[in-house]
Amino acid sequence: MQDELLFNRPLVEKYDRPGPRYTSYPTAPQFHAAFAEDDYRSAAERSNRAAEPKPLSVYVHIPFCKSLCYYCACNKIITHNTERAAEYLQWLKQEIFVQGALFDTTRRMTQLHLGGGTPTYLSNAQLSELMAALDEAFHFAAPEEREFSLEVDPRTVTPDQVHELYALGFNRLSFGVQDFDHDVQQAVNRVQSEEQVVSLVKAARETGFDSVSVDLIYGLPLQTVASFDTTLTKIIDLQPDRIAAYSYAHLPELFKAQRLIRPEDMPPPERKLELLELTINRLTAAGYVYIGMDHFALPNDELSLARENGTLQRNFQGYSTHADCDMIGLGITSIGKVGDTYSQNVKETAQYQHRLDEGRLPVFRGYRLSDDDRLRRDVINTLMCHGRLAFAAIEARHNINFHSYFASALASLEEMAEDGLIALRDHEIEVLPSGRLMIRNLAMAFDAYLKPTENRYSRTV
Ligand code: SF4
Secondary structure, eight states, X not given: OOOOOOOOHHHHHHHOOBOOOOSSSSOGGGOBTTSOHHHHHHHHHHHHHSSSOOOEEEEEEEOEESSOOTTOOSOOEEOSOHHHHHHHXXXXXXXXXXXXXXXXXXXXXXXXXXXXXXXXXXXXXXXXXXXXXXHHHSEEOOGGGOEXXXXXXXXXXXXXXXXXXXXXXXXXXXXXXXXXXXXXXXXXXXXXXXXXXXXXXXXHHHHTOSEEEEEEEESOTTOOHHHHHHHHHHHHHHOOSEEEEEEOOOOTTTOGGGGGSXXXXXXXXXHHHHHHHHHHHHHHHTTOEEEETTEXXXXXXXXXXXXXXXXXXXXXXXXXXXXXXXXXXXXXXXXEEETTEEEEEOSSHHHHHHHHHXXXXXXXXXXXXXXXXXXXXXXXXXXXXXXXXXXXXXXXXXXXXXXXXXXXXXXXXXXXXHTTSEEEOSSEEEEOGGGGGGHHHHHHTTOSSOOTTOOSSOBOO
């Protein structure tokens, strides 16, 4: 696999267009309401009967936040009424027990991720209640096999609480920093001091967390190359194991919160590319490995090692080191992947409670993959995780002739090959250093559902 990453400005500009992030294939717009609760129950049953049932990975969505970040595109509920979270937790526990009963207790739960919203909106006592319910309903893997992670809003926890999170069984933390610059923080209504973040990262290290990640966003209002350079210097000094640097997608027509950002504060498009170039240069010069799609990790981090030895995976949270798991989504909006199906929970708390109250699972839509979907998912995942696709391996796994099956996709890739982004050989596709940033464009060639005019997605670079 190519380790080198080249930022070629004219090509980045040429290929920067809307496209899915492929945390699933088919992507969520293909999910439909004809796939409902019974289909999900059957999928769980089939997954238990597999010759080798997969381990389980659980995602829990905590939708609450105390204040609104203006760049936010997440499904969240802004409230200071902590009663709402207490009530939600009770329904969540109900779902945990219904879901837990669907899966054989011999199946180990190796992965847990709490996302939001703000998972640390819940007090440590509430998180403890949540963990106890999960432990009762599922079979936790041994501590050394677990990857239990939590997204932390630095404004909501203290260093002491970080110690308590470790005691609850979490071994990975991800801190939402976005940018240390005060003007930028004010422009997006998310003010947090550098000291807060530094003290929390220090507490996580002292406590023994296996991995600390930091999330950054480039392309925010008032960001300049100089100001973001300062943020990057401070982050590099902190040496988190992983850094995710996301591109801010400003879509105020789709996301109401973003209308609160003053249009005149938005950086021009060329600044965004300068910020991306700066981020790549600074992080790679500091020794971080580019994993793919916004993610960087220290060379000895499991993600870098997995990339090197070809075991990298992709799931709803991005890149992962864990072997293919069946994924269970809990809480509103969460998405699951069990066997060859995807399923999604309802998006409103009232509907969520109503369904659970009736003894039903809150699944409202989903998708069962066809043979063609499975084949294309394999192609897209292989390209995104390994940067190289050997046609013979796909032919053996899916019983097709690659060249005839994908004749039109291969023809559409010739331009990327001519531009030096990929090597298109008789027996394989290889992603070249200049093409690593355009991996979504490559995946899009194999997407049977994508319409050329779709612009519901963020831009690919
Ligand atoms: S960015 Fe995160 S913390 Fe801010 S409003 Fe959105 S979900 Fe809440």
